Structures are given as C-alpha cells and as structure tokens.
Amino acid sequence: MSTHLRHLITLQNMDASTIQHLLNRAESLREACAHGTRRIELLRGRTVLNLFFEPSTRTRTSFELAARRLGADVVNFDIAGSSTSKGETLLDTLHTLEAMHLDALIVRHRESGTPEFLVHHAASAVCVVNAGDGNHAHPTQGLLDALTIRQHRPNFNLLTVTICGDVLHSRVARSDVHALQALGARAIRLCGPRALLPDPSEFPGCTLHEDFDDAVEGSDVIIMLRLQKERMIATLLPDEAAYFERYGLTQERLRRSASGALVLHPGPINRGIEIASEVADGTQSRILEQVANGVFVRMAVLAELLAR
Amino acid sequence: MSTHLRHLITLQNMDASTIQHLLNRAESLREACAHGTRRIELLRGRTVLNLFFEPSTRTRTSFELAARRLGADVVNFDIAGSSTSKGETLLDTLHTLEAMHLDALIVRHRESGTPEFLVHHAASAVCVVNAGDGNHAHPTQGLLDALTIRQHRPNFNLLTVTICGDVLHSRVARSDVHALQALGARAIRLCGPRALLPDPSEFPGCTLHEDFDDAVEGSDVIIMLRLQKERMIATLLPDEAAYFERYGLTQERLRRSASGALVLHPGPINRGIEIASEVADGTQSRILEQVANGVFVRMAVLAELLAR
Amino acid sequence: MSTHLRHLITLQNMDASTIQHLLNRAESLREACAHGTRRIELLRGRTVLNLFFEPSTRTRTSFELAARRLGADVVNFDIAGSSTSKGETLLDTLHTLEAMHLDALIVRHRESGTPEFLVHHAASAVCVVNAGDGNHAHPTQGLLDALTIRQHRPNFNLLTVTICGDVLHSRVARSDVHALQALGARAIRLCGPRALLPDPSEFPGCTLHEDFDDAVEGSDVIIMLRLQKERMIATLLPDEAAYFERYGLTQERLRRSASGALVLHPGPINRGIEIASEVADGTQSRILEQVANGVFVRMAVLAELLAR
Numbered sequence: 021m022s023t024h025l026r027h028l029i030t031l032q033n034m035d036a037s038t039i040q041h042l043l044n045r046a047e048s049l050r051e052a053c054a055h056g057t058r059r060i061e062l063l064r065g066r067t068v069l070n071l072f073f074e075p076s077t078r079t080r081t082s083f084e085l086a087a088r089r090l091g092a093d094v095v096n097f098d099i100a101g102s103s104t105s106k107g108e109t110l111l112d113t114l115h116t117l118e119a120m121h122l123d124a125l126i127v128r129h130r131e132s133g134t135p136e137f138l139v140h141h142a143a144s145a146v147c148v149v150n151a152g153d154g155n156h157a158h159p160t161q162g163l164l165d166a167l168t169i170r171q172h173r174p175n176f177n178l179l180t181v182t183i184c185g186d187v188l189h190s191r192v193a194r195s196d197v198h199a200l201q202a203l204g205a206r207a208i209r210l211c212g213p214r215a216l217l218p219d220p221s222e223f224p225g226c227t228l229h230e231d232f233d234d235a236v237e238g239s240d241v242i243i244m245l246r247l248q249k250e251r252m253i254a255t256l257l258p259d260e261a262a263y264f265e266r267y268g269l270t271q272e273r274l275r276r277s278a279s280g281a282l283v284l285h286p287g288p289i290n291r292g293i294e295i296a297s298e299v300a301d302g303t304q305s306r307i308l309e310q311v312a313n314g315v316f317v318r319m320a321v322l323a324e325l326l327a328r
Numbered sequence: 329m330s331t332h333l334r335h336l337i338t339l340q341n342m343d344a345s346t347i348q349h350l351l352n353r354a355e356s357l358r359e360a361c362a363h364g365t366r367r368i369e370l371l372r373g374r375t376v377l378n379l380f381f382e383p384s385t386r387t388r389t390s391f392e393l394a395a396r397r398l399g400a401d402v403v404n405f406d407i408a409g410s411s412t413s414k415g416e417t418l419l420d421t422l423h424t425l426e427a428m429h430l431d432a433l434i435v436r437h438r439e440s441g442t443p444e445f446l447v448h449h450a451a452s453a454v455c456v457v458n459a460g461d462g463n464h465a466h467p468t469q470g471l472l473d474a475l476t477i478r479q480h481r482p483n484f485n486l487l488t489v490t491i492c493g494d495v496l497h498s499r500v501a502r503s504d505v506h507a508l509q510a511l512g513a514r515a516i517r518l519c520g521p522r523a524l525l526p527d528p529s530e531f532p533g534c535t536l537h538e539d540f541d542d543a544v545e546g547s548d549v550i551i552m553l554r555l556q557k558e559r560m561i562a563t564l565l566p567d568e569a570a571y572f573e574r575y576g577l578t579q580e581r582l583r584r585s586a587s588g589a590l591v592l593h594p595g596p597i598n599r600g601i602e603i604a605s606e607v608a609d610g611t612q613s614r615i616l617e618q619v620a621n622g623v624f625v626r627m628a629v630l631a632e633l634l635a636r
Numbered sequence: 637m638s639t640h641l642r643h644l645i646t647l648q649n650m651d652a653s654t655i656q657h658l659l660n661r662a663e664s665l666r667e668a669c670a671h672g673t674r675r676i677e678l679l680r681g682r683t684v685l686n687l688f689f690e691p692s693t694r695t696r697t698s699f700e701l702a703a704r705r706l707g708a709d710v711v712n713f714d715i716a717g718s719s720t721s722k723g724e725t726l727l728d729t730l731h732t733l734e735a736m737h738l739d740a741l742i743v744r745h746r747e748s749g750t751p752e753f754l755v756h757h758a759a760s761a762v763c764v765v766n767a768g769d770g771n772h773a774h775p776t777q778g779l780l781d782a783l784t785i786r787q788h789r790p791n792f793n794l795l796t797v798t799i800c801g802d803v804l805h806s807r808v809a810r811s812d813v814h815a816l817q818a819l820g821a822r823a824i825r826l827c828g829p830r831a832l833l834p835d836p837s838e839f840p841g842c843t844l845h846e847d848f849d850d851a852v853e854g855s856d857v858i859i860m861l862r863l864q865k866e867r868m869i870a871t872l873l874p875d876e877a878a879y880f881e882r883y884g885l886t887q888e889r890l891r892r893s894a895s896g897a898l899v900l901h902p903g904p905i906n907r908g909i910e911i912a913s914e915v916a917d918g919t920q921s922r923i924l925e926q927v928a929n930g931v932f933v934r935m936a937v938l939a940e941l942l943a944r
Contacts, residue, residue, distance in 0.1 A: 053429070059373035065675035067701065077406050078424060085375065085428055088401045093704045098693050108904035116694060116903060119927035120701055121669070143924075287424060288416035308451075311427035361737070367681035385714055386732060393683065393736055396709045595732060596724035616759075619735035 027148040028321050029135050030157040031198035039202055043167045045320035046313065053089070053316070062327045063092035066123040070096045071113075072151070073129040078287065079151055082311070083126045086318035092123070092326075110134070111141055118144040123326050125149070132156035132191075147325040155189050161286055162195030164317040166203060168310050169241055172282055176203040180278070182235045184211040184267060185245025185294055188218045192286045196243060197223060211235035212245075212267065213255040232267050239277045243284045244269050247294050260293045270296045274304065282306050335456040336629050337443050338465040339506035347510055351475045353628035354621065361397070361624070370635045371400035374431040378404045379421075380459070381437040386595065387459055390619075391434045391468075394626035400431070400634075418442070419449055426452040431634050433457070440464035440499075455633040463497050469594055470503030472625040474511060476618050477549055480590055484511040488586070490543045492519040492575060493553025493602055496526045500594045504551055505531060519543035520553075520575065521563040540575050547585045551592045552577050555602050568601045578604045582612065590614050643764045644937050645751050646773040647814035655818050659783045661936035662929065669705070669932070678943045679708035682739040686712045687729075688767070689745040694903065695767055698927070699742045699776075702934035708739070708942075726750070727757055734760040739942050741765070748772035748807075763941040771805050777902055778811030780933040782819060784926050785857055788898055792819040796894070798851045800827040800883060801861025801910055804834045808902045812859055813839060827851035828861075828883065829871040848883050855893045859900045860885050863910050876909045886912045890920065898922050 025038065052060060068087040070080050080096065087094045097117070108116075117125065124147040127135045132154030139148045152158040173179055181200055187193045187210045200208055210217065211229040220228055229235035236242060247263060257263045269283065283295075283305045291297045300307060333346065360368060376395040378388050388404065395402045405425070416424075425433065432455040435443045440462030447456045460466040481487055489508055495501045495518045508516055518525065519537040528536055537543035544550060555571060565571045577591065591603075591613045599605045608615060641654065668676060684703040686696050696712065703710045713733070724732075733741065740763040743751045748770030755764050768774040789795055797816055803809045803826045816824055826833065827845040836844055845851035852858060863879060873879045885899065899911075899921045907913045916923060 067704075069697075081377075081403055081405060081425075082428060084403055085401075088375075088403075093701075095697055095700055095704075097697060109907070112904060112907075115924055116927050117697075119924040120698060120931050121928065288420060291417070291420075308423055308427040311424050312429070315428055389685075389711055389713060389733075390736060392711055393709075396683075396711075596728060599725070616731055616735040619732050620737065623736050 025324055027135075027139050028159050028325065029139060029148065029150045031159045031162045031195050031202065032157070034198065034202055036202045036204065039163065039166065039199060042163055042317070042320050042324060043170060045324060046163070046167055046316040049319045049323070050313075050316045059089060059091060061091040062323055063087065063090040063123075066092040066326050067121070068092045068094050068124045068126060068322065069117060069122045070094065071099070071117070071125055071127045073099050073127075073134075074152070076128060076152070079128065082314045083149075083151060083318050086315050087124075087322055089315070090319055090322060090327075092322070110137070114138050114141060115143060118142060118146050122146055124322060126151050128152045130154055149321060149325070152191055154191065156191055156194065157198075158191040158195045160314065160318055160321060161192050162199040163321070164310055164313045165192075165196050165243065165284055165286075166199040167313045167317055168284060168306050169282060170203075171309070171313075172306070173240060176200065176205045179205050179240045180207040180209070180238055181205050181241040181243065182209040182211055182229075182239040182277075183243045183245065184232055184235065184269070185247055186216040186251050187212050187245065188216045189248070189251065190245050193243075193245060197226060201225060209235045209239065213257055215254045215256065216251065233273060233276060236269075236273050236276045239281055241282045241284065242269060242274070242277060244294050246286060246288065247290055264293055268292070268294055268296060269299050271298050271302070274299055274302075280304065284310055287311065333632050335443075335447050336467050336633065337447060337456065337458045339467045339470045339503050339510065340465070342506065342510055344510045344512065347471065347474065347507060350471055350625070350628050350632060351478060353632060354471070354475055354624040357627045357631070358621075358624045367397060367399060369399035370631055371395065371398040371431075374400040374634055375429070376400045376402050376432045376434060376630065377425060377430045378402065378434045379407070379425070379436075381407050381435075381442075382460070384436060384460070387436065390622045391457075391459060391626050394623050395432075395630055397623070398627055398630055398635075400630070418445070422446050422449060423451060426450060426454050430454055432630060434459050436460045438462055457629060457633070460499055463499055464502065465506075466499040466503045466594075468622065468626055468629060469500050470507040471629070472618055472621045473500075473504050473551065473592055473594075474507040475621045475625055476592060476614050477590060478511075479617070479621075480614070481548060484508065484513045487513050487548045488515040488517070488546055489513055489549040489551065490517040490519055490537075490547040491551045491553065492540055492543065492577070493555055494524040494559050495520050495553065496524045497556070497559065498553050501551075501553060505534060509533060517543045517547065521565055523562045523564065524559065541581060541584060544577075544581050544584045547589055549590045549592065550577060550582070550585060552597075552602050554594060554596065555598055572601055576600070576602055576604060577607050579606050579610070582607055582610075588612065592618055595619065641940055643751075643755050644775050644941065645755060645764065645766045647775045647778045647811050647818065648773070650814065650818055652818045652820065655779065655782065655815060658779055658933070658936050658940060659786060661940060662779070662783055662932040665935045665939070666929075666932040675705060675707060677707035678939055679703065679706040679739075682708045682942050683737070684708045684710050684740045684742060684938065685733060685738045686710065687715070687733070687741055687743045689715050689743075689750075690768070692744060692768070695744065698930045699765075699767060699934050702931050703740075703938055705931070706935055706938055706943075708938070726753070730754050730757060731759060734758060734762050738762055740938060742767050744768045746770055765937060765941070768807055770807065772807055772810065773814075774807040774811045776930065776934055776937060777808050778815040779937070780926055780929045781808075781812050781859065781900055781902075782815040783929045783933055784900060784922050785898060786819075787925070787929075788922070789856060792816065792821045795821050795856045796823040796825065796854055797821055797857040797859065798825040798827055798845075798855040799859045799861065800848055800851065800885070801863055802832040802867050803828050803861065804832045805864070805867065806861050809859075809861060813842060817841060825851045825855065829873055831870045831872065832867065849889060849892060852885075852889050852892045855897055857898045857900065858885060858890070858893060860910050862902060862904065863906060880909055884908070884910055884912060885915050887914050887918070890915055890918075896920065900926055903927065
C-alpha cells in the first residue's frame, strides 16, 4: 500500500492502489465472516465512538456492527442530549472526547468539511472517519459502491456508469465519482433535472444529462440517488409523479441500459419516486448487496486505520 | 423437544413439552448464573438487534441483558432517528437489517401481526422474537409468568388463575392464556369491566367475569393487568378511584382467594389503580420474581433459537 | 483502607486515606492503560447500568468507557422512553432493575438525595454510584479534581484554592470542598455574586468572597464553575458580558494568582462567560486533564466497589 492512511475523509485524490487495497481487505473480511469466523479480535481493547450530528440509524448501525465484529468497543455519543446542544463548541467536544482516549471517531455532520476540521485540530492520535459531511463526501459509501460493482464487473475501464438524481447536493455522488475515476471507469454520466445538476467544472471527465433516457442508454451501472422531498420544488417537477415520470428508474428504462446492468442505490429508497419497486426488488438490483458490503468495507477501513 | 423452534412469535398452539423445555432451560440458566457463572459464552459472535417501534425500556433492557449474558453483541436500533421515520417501508428495513447479517431480531410493534409478517418475508436465517405486537401476543411474558407460577405451584392442573383488567386489549393476557392452557391449568377466569372483556369465542375454556370479588374467590393465581389510562373512558368507570373500587386488587379482596395465592403483574404497576401498594409490596406478590425470571426466560429463548 | 466502601454517594466525611486510596488506584489504572494494557478484565461478567434522569452525555460516556475498560457490560437505561415517564415510581424502577441482577447503578438525578434514597431502599447487593444529584454532590467530579490537583501539587496543605461561580447551586463545588478539606487544603475561597454564594455555616473553614480579584489573589488552584444561563437574573448581573466582567477568569486576573496556578473547570465550558478562551486553552488550563482523569477515577471507583 503506497499511501499511509491515517484518517478517511474523502476519496478525492486517493489512488487506485489504495482503493483496491481497501476493497481487497473488505473481501478478505467478508470471506473470514462467511467461513464461520464469528468475531475477529483485531481491534480488541480499542474504542470507537459514533459522533453523529445528523441522525442516520442505518449508517451508524453499519459502523457499530463493523467495529464490534472486529472486537472493538463502540460508544454512541448522543448529540441530542449532549452539551453540544448546550452550546459547547465542536472543538471543545473534540478535545473532550480525545481526552477520554478514543481510537476512532466516526463523524457525520450536515456541514461539509467538519471531519477535515476535526483532523486539523485533533490533539491526539485519534483516527477520524467521515460518515458523511454535507454535500462533500461519504467515502465509505463510495468504497462500498465500488466493491459492489467490482464483484460483478471487475474491469472498470470497460464500464459506463450513470448516476441519477440530486447530484448537486449529493455527497454519495461525489464519493462515487472519485472512486470510479480512480479505478478507471470508462465513462461517468451525471443525470438529473437542471436545477440539481452540478457545475460541469466540478466534475471534469463526466458528462451531464438532463434526459434520463439518453443517460441510461448503454449504461453498465446505474446509481440512483435518494431524492430529498424538500428538493422537489427546485426541480420544476412539482410533484413525485412528475419526478418519477422523468427521473424514476423503471423496468422500461432499465431495458435501455447494457444487458444485465447493475442497479445501485445508497438507501433508504423512495419507492415510486426515484425507483420503481419492480426494479428495486428485481434481479438486477444490487441494493442489499451494497448494505452487506457496507459492513465489510467499514471493517476494512477501521482495521486499516487502527490495526496497522 | 418435539417442535423445532425457529422463531418465537406466539405461544398459541405451542405444546406443553416445548414450553416446559423452555422453562427448564430458563431454570438451568438461572442456576448457572446463581452459581457464579458470570457470563456464558454460548452466543459469542452472534448479533442480536432490538427493533422496538414502541418504546419499552424495561423489556428492551431485559432482552439486552439476556443476550449479553450469553455473550452476544446487542445493537439497539433507534427507530425514532431512523429511516423508517423518513418513510422507508417495514420490509425495506427488514431486508436492510438482514443484509447486515443479524442472527436475531427482537421486535416490538403496535400493530398485531408485525413479527409474523417479518418471518414470512425474511430472506435470511434471521430469528424473529416477538417482544409484543399490538393486542396479539407477548410470548416471553407468557413464558416468564408460567415460570414464576411453576416455581411455586408446579401442578398446573390444580390451579385456578384469574386474569383481571383490560383483557380485551392485552397481549399479555393472550399469551398467558395460551401458556396456561397448554400447561393444563384447571380453570382460567378473565375479569374486567364489560367494555374491556373479549368475545367469549376467542377464549374457549375460560370464563368471563365482571365481578372481581366473584372471580378472585378461590383463585390460586391472580394476574393483574396494567390499565392504560386512555381506556378509562370506555369502562364506564370514569375515574381511577372508581376503577380501583371495582377492579383494584386490595388486601381485602386478596383474602377471598386461595390461601397463599400468587399475585402477578407484568409491570409497570399503577399503584392505587389496578393494585394496592400493600398487595404489590406484600408477601404474596411475585412481581419482582417475574422481572428476574424475564431475563432467564429470554436467555433460554435466545439460546434455543440461536445455539441449537 | 479503613472505610469499607459499598456505595459512592458523597465525599462528605470520607477520610483522607480512603480518598488517597481511590486516587492511587486511579493512578495505577492510568499507568496500566498507558502501558498498552488495552483492557483490564477485572469486572468481566459484571453489569453496570447508567440511570441518568438528567441528560449528560459527557459524564455518561465517561462512566461507560470506565466500566467497559474494566470488562464490564454497560447498559444505558433511557429514561425518556421508559416507564418512569409513564408514572412508575422511582422505587419501582429501582426494584425492577435490581431484579435484573445489576452489579452497579450509576445515578444522576435533579433531586438532591436520590442516590442515598436508592441505597436505603435497595433490596440487593447493588452498588450505587452518584453521578450528580441536585445541588448535593458529584463525588467522582470531586475525586477527579483532587487527582488533577495532586498530579501537579501533591502537598495539599500548601494550597489555596478558589472556587468561583454559582457555588450556591453547585454539587461540584460541594464535592470539591469535601475532598479538598479531607486532603488538608490550607485555604478554600468560595467566590461569586452574593445571590449565588452559600450560607457560610454550610462551609466551615472556607471564606466567602464577592470580589473575584481579591479571591484569586495568591491562589494556587482556581476552579471555575459553569454558569447556568437561567441563574443570570438572580445575580443582578443582567447579561453575560457583565458576568464575565466581574467573574470571568481572564488572563489578566490569572496573573494575580500564585505563579503557575492551575485552572480547572468541570465542563462544558462557556467561553466568554465564566472563562476567557485564552485561559481555557492556555498553558495553565488543566481542563482536558480533568476529563482524562475522570475516566480513571471512575474506573477506580467501579473497581473498588465491584472487585474487592
């Protein structure tokens, strides 16, 4: 492994070998778990703290399971009842937690840049793992999506990938693009209503599409993004039916893609808004594989950061 | 053991030998714990998830302690902050959790039938344990009540049991009746205000009583149910004092029962509403024994489902 | 050790040898942890329950980490979702939890005397640890403050200590005074606005001060208390700026103290209200050492109570 990974903040500028190494480690852990190795004691005695400023039971649980399956202790720091709600600054919270001798801090925050801010101000050897910050990055999601794709399509340089939905505000889209570009994906198409498409300069090498039928044409992988209901107005597609009509992944649209194209979604899915139930539950859906891979990818990241 | 227990949804139609087997296992675990076996590693490496859609700290804690004392990892899935509150369907939640490789799902839900629904749609080998669903069933409560009674009165066929309160809406009453009938209780009397008594056809072999003094007469076991304050109006007993007057278990009423009759209550108790403090705290009260047995019964159930 | 410690409710009347013994044990644990002993299995199989009626994520997390690092299982009993909010009495909650065979109960409650009440009514061998009750006591805070001071100034009989802020309502101040007096501190000055100073008869041997400049003069240790915003009105100092002007610890005021005086604060700090940022983050601040010592002191207390 070329890069010395101390924290995981973003996949931007991460090289292919580092990503492949993490994915390989996730695969090894998956196999170890499948062969009855019920619990790996790699992180025994280590303490991992979930610091979620935005609620996300799914992601928090995935990290919690990952850490526990490596033998670590996990503490959930409940922000709602904490002194941060009494006005303590983020840095005071950081330094207080560090003083308690934590090995890793899993951070989710609505403001982009928060995990990096914590890294810059950390006074100890604590490892920071970004579990999603604003529109910026969600690196473990990017890795688990890459792992899921690799399990079916190991040659990234043959792949056309379409990411559809609210790309503009999506940290998932950003981390996916970073992973896919590093791994050499042939083409990445970003698709959505004009108001939800990013500035093209942010995504060199990607193409932007307002017409989902065009974008899906010949795609090998289609990553659907969750539509936040509050974004609906901005799209000029005033209701869910109208959005689904233009940007929902239906069985019919899926037929335009390459044969056996993979369907991904970070979850939780909005059935009938961004994806048809028959597609979400269909044979091409990899959504539950993504969830399973999420635990293994997070185990790999924690093992990499804490057990080197 | 005749029946192969894969899930625990209800005690209805469970045969006596299965119930006795579970109670025996609970007793063995109780003895193991009493003799200083501080932690049994039977479920080491297994993951149990508490999925409580209705809050119940007591029952959740009892399951959590049971699972931990068998060496399992326990994750509390906080529904309030979860994507189910963002509109994810119950099945999507189920399949997402299954994809994370859980061994058991402890489910509480306000709608009857939810645990069975999960069993029918589970895609993995996950075991579902019903921790209370609507008015339908609360099987571990039925088992712990049976265990508590058996510790004092092992011959069920000699017993007259009175269950008093809001029988109509009580999953505890239903699971108690199922357990008691399977174990051969001689007589079961269901007592409460008319509006809170069930249709007699639902409880063949039980007698219905509006007069608590009559019902308690000669009873060997009296199970008091918790009165939900919101049911008060339906009873035509418009206030707590009036309810207590007619359906509260007082020392005076208790004297009508068989000598040394056992007093049970699933908790938390409403003192002065369904039970007098002197009875709740009296020598015939088995309420705290029920709590203690609850942990052992839940250990037995988890061991039975997960460590066969 | 002279006194047989069964519970930890208050430091009042605790003798110096008991306190020194606990501080020594905390130091030993600190060294064990520093030398790579990642986890001490002293309390393996024991169950510790956090029973916090007042929210405090920091203190709860500190206790949780302490218990886990000794190998105990920790259960967080969430009062908000519990039957205590359905009207169950405190004693019923106590006895229910005891029936589940807990080894220790960590209690925080807004009413003074609650932990002692629980001790008097406990039916089992459960150990009660006071994590803060009303204005009464916060003994682990007193111990961790004493430990922090001792690490820098082991001769308490040479020390002048000033405690500044809302002394009247502060359980921290009370436990600090009890520890410091037992350990032989030469002088203790209590300082704050008149409305927030206690009756002098409650603190024999301490002096009361309204003028912070006078109080800080020559002090070796300055313990700043957190100002609850709701107390502001009572102080006749109607806003934060006015409070800070008279009772905030600034670099300028700090210069009046003895050379190298230690600055302590129980946290979370209100920057610019009771303490200037440059002091909180300055070289004389021991605030983060207090947090670190908090975990070791709580480990020592749990070890002392549960592993004797």
